[in-house]
Amino acid sequence: MFHNISSHSTKLDEVSVHKKIIFTCSIAATLFFITSPIIMFSIFLVLLLIYFFVGGLKFLWAGFYQLKITIPFVVVLALWHFYLDHLDKGITLIFRLISAFLLANLFLMTSKVHDIILVIQRYSSSLKVFGANPHAVSITIGLFVRSIPILYQRARNLMLAQSARSTKRGFWRISVPLAISILDDADHVSEALRARGGIKKRDD
């Protein structure tokens, strides 16, 4: 279910994921402090140039294509600010949104999901400071990511079973069996975890 959004090979593929996370987060945070539409637009152009230099024209196009999900947001922001006659603010907000998406996609398109999860699990050990058990956090993250495709497949199977029994469709009809199956899974998986030694205590 998870794969790289882009199959393009780029110059950023080999850069370590945690450097890319730090870069993405710090630039994204900076975007919120910029209020000038000209600077915001320049950042947008710089990001496009980065796409081009990192992966060529095809990669730039793929990055642009990923922006399609922002279209409804951009249209609403544009109409709203045109209506209010706040064009400066509107342009800043629109290019902030687009730049933030370009930045996040740049990270996603050049990193494998598996590597991202490994980095998250490694960082989770720092949660010790807050009294969390890093082993528990790491197992929970792994289980979470692994169970999404399983639950998705189960929801589809339930929908198929439902459509075999009745012409009435709709997600809500399968929501009770889906929820009960999840609770069943929780019993089985936690037993299985315990049988394999369980989650380590904080001090181990």
Add this chain to the structure above:
Amino acid sequence: MEKTSVLVALFAALIAVLGLVPAFPLASGVPITAQSLGVMLCGTILGSKKGGLAALLFILLTLVGLPLLAGGRGGIGLLAGASAGFIVGFPLAAYITGWLMEKTKSVDIQISVALSSIVGGIVVLYIPGLIGMMINAGMSLNAAIVAVSVYLPGDILKVTLATIVTSAIFKARPESIIARH
């Protein structure tokens, strides 16, 4: 410990799967999705702490970059969008829903679930949601309230669904509704 981890992981995955049910984007830039139903269920079934943790896990991994939100959205860029407040509000909404479930143990299950999910899943979720729309879309409070009122019918439908699901589970196996232990 094991059971807690597994429940948190599986319910976080449930929120993600509910995002794969087709979403309807609306004019205000915040789509109608089934994901807030997942958030309500986290609270009504798992209770405050576990439910809040499940929603928090989902949000953290989405913000780091997994494309888990409805429509395949993910990444830190979401914080610049109109729905940023709703996304950040998920863990709080699940926590409050669960907390209210725990406080209304003696009340009839259907009333308890309906009340908790209305307060947690609608009222509490809309507060950061409105703030997010005011900041990121530059709307005034009144305009933001008008914009989110479109979502109310859908959210009331979700409250009904959360009530049906939770009380059906409670009827079949009361021990599974951790919020009422």
